[in-house]
Amino acid sequence: MPLLKSWVESANTPETAFPLNNLPYGVFSTEDGDLRCGVAIGNRIIDATGLEAAGILRADPNADVLDAPFWNDFMELGPDAWAAYRAALTAMLSEEASEETRDALTTYSVPMAEATLHMPFQVAEYTDFYAGKNHATNVGTMFRGAENALPPNWLSIPIGYNGRASSVVVSGTPVRRPWGQLKAPDADLPVFAPCKRFDLELEMGAIVGQPSEGPVTVAEADAMIFGYVLLNDWSARDVQAWEYQPLGPFQAKATATTVSPWIVTKAALEPFRVPTPERERPLLAYLEEPGPMLYDIDLSVSLTPEGNAATTIARTNMREMYYSAAQQLAHHTTSGCPMRVGDLLGSGTISGPTKESRGSLLELSWGGKEPVALDSGESRSFLEDGDTLTLHGAARGDGFQIGFGNCEGQILPALEDPYAR
Amino acid sequence: MPLLKSWVESANTPETAFPLNNLPYGVFSTEDGDLRCGVAIGNRIIDATGLEAAGILRADPNADVLDAPFWNDFMELGPDAWAAYRAALTAMLSEEASEETRDALTTYSVPMAEATLHMPFQVAEYTDFYAGKNHATNVGTMFRGAENALPPNWLSIPIGYNGRASSVVVSGTPVRRPWGQLKAPDADLPVFAPCKRFDLELEMGAIVGQPSEGPVTVAEADAMIFGYVLLNDWSARDVQAWEYQPLGPFQAKATATTVSPWIVTKAALEPFRVPTPERERPLLAYLEEPGPMLYDIDLSVSLTPEGNAATTIARTNMREMYYSAAQQLAHHTTSGCPMRVGDLLGSGTISGPTKESRGSLLELSWGGKEPVALDSGESRSFLEDGDTLTLHGAARGDGFQIGFGNCEGQILPALEDPYAR
Numbered sequence: 013m014p015l016l017k018s019w020v021e022s023a024n025t026p027e028t029a030f031p032l033n034n035l036p037y038g039v040f041s042t043e044d045g046d047l048r049c050g051v052a053i054g055n056r057i058i059d060a061t062g063l064e065a066a067g068i069l070r071a072d073p074n075a076d077v078l079d080a081p082f083w084n085d086f087m088e089l090g091p092d093a094w095a096a097y098r099a100a101l102t103a104m105l106s107e108e109a110s111e112e113t114r115d116a117l118t119t120y121s122v123p124m125a126e127a128t129l130h131m132p133f134q135v136a137e138y139t140d141f142y143a144g145k146n147h148a149t150n151v152g153t154m155f156r157g158a159e160n161a162l163p164p165n166w167l168s169i170p171i172g173y174n175g176r177a178s179s180v181v182v183s184g185t186p187v188r189r190p191w192g193q194l195k196a197p198d199a200d201l202p203v204f205a206p207c208k209r210f211d212l213e214l215e216m217g218a219i220v221g222q223p224s225e226g227p228v229t230v231a232e233a234d235a236m237i238f239g240y241v242l243l244n245d246w247s248a249r250d251v252q253a254w255e256y257q258p259l260g261p262f263q264a265k266a267t268a269t270t271v272s273p274w275i276v277t278k279a280a281l282e283p284f285r286v287p288t289p290e291r292e293r294p295l296l297a298y299l300e301e302p303g304p305m306l307y308d309i310d311l312s313v314s315l316t317p318e319g320n321a322a323t324t325i326a327r328t329n330m331r332e333m334y335y336s337a338a339q340q341l342a343h344h345t346t347s348g349c350p351m352r353v354g355d356l357l358g359s360g361t362i363s364g365p366t367k368e369s370r371g372s373l374l375e376l377s378w379g380g381k382e383p384v385a386l387d388s389g390e391s392r393s394f395l396e397d398g399d400t401l402t403l404h405g406a407a408r409g410d411g412f413q414i415g416f417g418n419c420e421g422q423i424l425p426a427l428e429d430p431y432a433r
Numbered sequence: 434m435p436l437l438k439s440w441v442e443s444a445n446t447p448e449t450a451f452p453l454n455n456l457p458y459g460v461f462s463t464e465d466g467d468l469r470c471g472v473a474i475g476n477r478i479i480d481a482t483g484l485e486a487a488g489i490l491r492a493d494p495n496a497d498v499l500d501a502p503f504w505n506d507f508m509e510l511g512p513d514a515w516a517a518y519r520a521a522l523t524a525m526l527s528e529e530a531s532e533e534t535r536d537a538l539t540t541y542s543v544p545m546a547e548a549t550l551h552m553p554f555q556v557a558e559y560t561d562f563y564a565g566k567n568h569a570t571n572v573g574t575m576f577r578g579a580e581n582a583l584p585p586n587w588l589s590i591p592i593g594y595n596g597r598a599s600s601v602v603v604s605g606t607p608v609r610r611p612w613g614q615l616k617a618p619d620a621d622l623p624v625f626a627p628c629k630r631f632d633l634e635l636e637m638g639a640i641v642g643q644p645s646e647g648p649v650t651v652a653e654a655d656a657m658i659f660g661y662v663l664l665n666d667w668s669a670r671d672v673q674a675w676e677y678q679p680l681g682p683f684q685a686k687a688t689a690t691t692v693s694p695w696i697v698t699k700a701a702l703e704p705f706r707v708p709t710p711e712r713e714r715p716l717l718a719y720l721e722e723p724g725p726m727l728y729d730i731d732l733s734v735s736l737t738p739e740g741n742a743a744t745t746i747a748r749t750n751m752r753e754m755y756y757s758a759a760q761q762l763a764h765h766t767t768s769g770c771p772m773r774v775g776d777l778l779g780s781g782t783i784s785g786p787t788k789e790s791r792g793s794l795l796e797l798s799w800g801g802k803e804p805v806a807l808d809s810g811e812s813r814s815f816l817e818d819g820d821t822l823t824l825h826g827a828a829r830g831d832g833f834q835i836g837f838g839n840c841e842g843q844i845l846p847a848l849e850d851p852y853a854r
Contacts, residue, residue: 142680165614165623168623178771178772178773179770193767226848228852254586258576259592259594259682266768266770296614296624347685
């Protein structure tokens with residue numbers, strides 16, 4: 013697919029994350045502090061809330077859906093409205109747009125450099141999956157040995173667990189090292205102390221844009237998905253190791269989950285669809301895919317020690333997932349579980365087959381046994397205070413890329429006394 | 434504590450669940466279908482939304498907090514406002530109230546028999562715990578053998594997992610038997626089929642009425658709790674057995690969770706506080722309780738086959754919990770996990786030490802090996818289509834009881850084809 017040319021010149025470069033082909037949805041504020049819905053194009057943000065209020069571009073002729081600091085009301089309108097809005101916006105920003113249109117959109121836009129970005133949607137509920145086979149194999153090998161690495165159900169079920177929506181934050185939010193119950197392997201009893209093995213997990217997040225009541229097929233699930241973000245599922249490995257049996261991770265995953273600030277729509281990613289890998293065990297019919305449901309999106313992780321330069325510690329691709337978000341969502345509904353607009357599905361850590369493509373420090377340092385060398389001369393087994401972690405993602409077209417904006421967070425030191433008031 | 438006498442005569446009997454000592458909060462509608470906040474007293478419901486609009490009884494002088502079909506905005510006001518509102522309502526309903534007050538409250542009330550009850554609050558997020566030691570021991574024995582019954586962390590951590598808020602329903606909502614992945618012990622591969630081992634779990638639900646950002650102490654956690662409901666955590670045991678390793682229960686618990694319709698406030702339960710059991714292993718300091726944090730509440734479960742009489746299949750008491758809701762909530766915040774108004778915490782199944790006091794059919798029928806005899810002559814290993822399950826709860830005072838209203842649901846047969854449209 014070629015670059016779609018825009019009259020916004022900064023959107024026509026191979027370097028921008030936000031060409032006309034992308035048009036991702038976010039929430040921004042400028043000096044006045046007012047939160048507004050916006051669309052990224054090159055180095056500018058179109059004020060979608062302003063365009064709606066002025067009657068220049070409306071998603072719904074009868075109701076304001078962008079007069080709130082989130083895209084949930086817009087998502088409620090459904091796929092036809094999503095497509096019509098995107099088509100109208102594409103036309104208004106294309107190089108064929110009239111002078112009048114250009115003037116209007118220039119008025120209702122701000123330089124991205126002057127904006128602060130906020131959570132682009134209200135998270136209804138957050139579910140995290142475990143859909144990367146390399147990740148599951150690596151972690152399973154470390155926790156249970158190579159022979160029991162992949163749980164017996166893994167090739168049949170897109171394994172998932174419910175996470176904590178209240179802990180989801182937008183890129184840029186600092187993340188404080190948590191306290192938790194830790195038990196050393198040779199200790200009889202646990203202690204309550206700051207986490208020593210704080211980690212990242214490189215994931216994609218799928219945003220559910222339409223509700224469901226009963227079970228849905230994979231095709232129906234795909235149609236319900238509004239878009240994708242990058243997602244870092246911060247993980248306290250020492251807390252997790254002691255707490256996770258028998259009911260799964262709980263406080264180990266509840267400190268924070270960071271998402272990138274722009275919702276890249278499923279429409280923008282359409283040209284980059286790729287199939288899930290060949291099945292090693294036949295899937296049950298309800299999980300069969302009617303077409304390619306993954307996306308060819310390059311992903312990477314960089315770690316920046318405080319006051320030092322960044323090192324890219326991992327490079328992988330979304331196509332390494334074994335189950336697609338549509339399959340995960342279909343499985344999520346099998347019990348009759350109602351899904352809601354704004355539900356967020358984390359893909360699970362996306363690790364590739366090589367050592368350099370592992371999406372967590374747990375895997376990169378093999379449980380701390382093989383610390384990762386940084387360009388600064390330091391090394392890391394797990395995250396240290398002051399470290400900034402950044403996830404990058406890009407689907408690469410012919411002379412352009414579809415980017416997500418960074419998914420970033422800096423580690424603050426643990427509180428000295430979490431109960432001091 | 435003695436009965437507080439009300440001018441509402443039906444509130445002064447030993448049989449009523451709703452004496453003046455109780456005053457639980459719910460949401461109701463009558464013929465016009467309009468949902469309103471209400472307070473139960475004897476066989477009547479006081480229209481709290483109407484009293485607020487009329488200026489007769491306001492929780493906040495400056496804002497309407499009861500003009501919505503849930504008590505969340507009221508909870509936001511905090512413990513001082515909760516106490517002041519309860520005191521005012523108690524005075525207005527006491528036998529010492531003036532004629533004028535009686536007339537006003539009679540005008541703003543309806544017979545309970547003419548009302549339909551709805552969810553009393555919006556569930557922000559739902560967490561389910563595993564805090565009954567007898568239950569954990571029973572289930573552990575069946576799943577992992579008597580020697581590994583209690584997981585090593587159980588005596589140190591109030592084990593919990595995040596559930597699905599969208600699946601929480603009010604008493605009276607029918608529950609459809611789910612489909613799911615099932616794998617027979619001797620089968621190589623799973624099948625997708627209707628659940629064959631559908632079960633109940635007798636629990637209490639604690640409702641978080643105040644938010645938190647960082648870790649909170651047990652005392653602070655107790656102060657954040659607004660009230661309690663009865664809770665049935667419907668469970669698909671065959672789905673759970675195949676899916677739960679390594680990340681915990683997911684679709685097995687997502688069909689529905691039923692709660693009783695009235696929020697019984699912490700204030701109403703205050704006279705019934707009892708301590709948690711003696712510790713077999715010392716708790717970490719952050720879990721120590723400053724006082725008694727459980728409640729002496731008699732609990733029972735009845736099973737009613739379609740067209741037959743009810744059988745009480747279990748009797749137990751909330752004091753059988755090993756960890757209190759305050760301890761669970763304190764643990765929930767250790768990671769820095771933000772808690773929100775409307776968060777619901779399930780206690781975990783509350784089983785007593787005897788066979789007759791077990792809070793699930795899994796335990797009562799010992800995994801199906803010892804079917805439970807019903808008064809109708811039938812027996813049950815797990816729930817059958819048409820069965821109605823009812824949880825009852827009562828704290829017993831001197832000549833009165835604090836009740837919750839029934840927590841009830843009937844099992845509908847599984848869909849023939851869950852994907853037929």
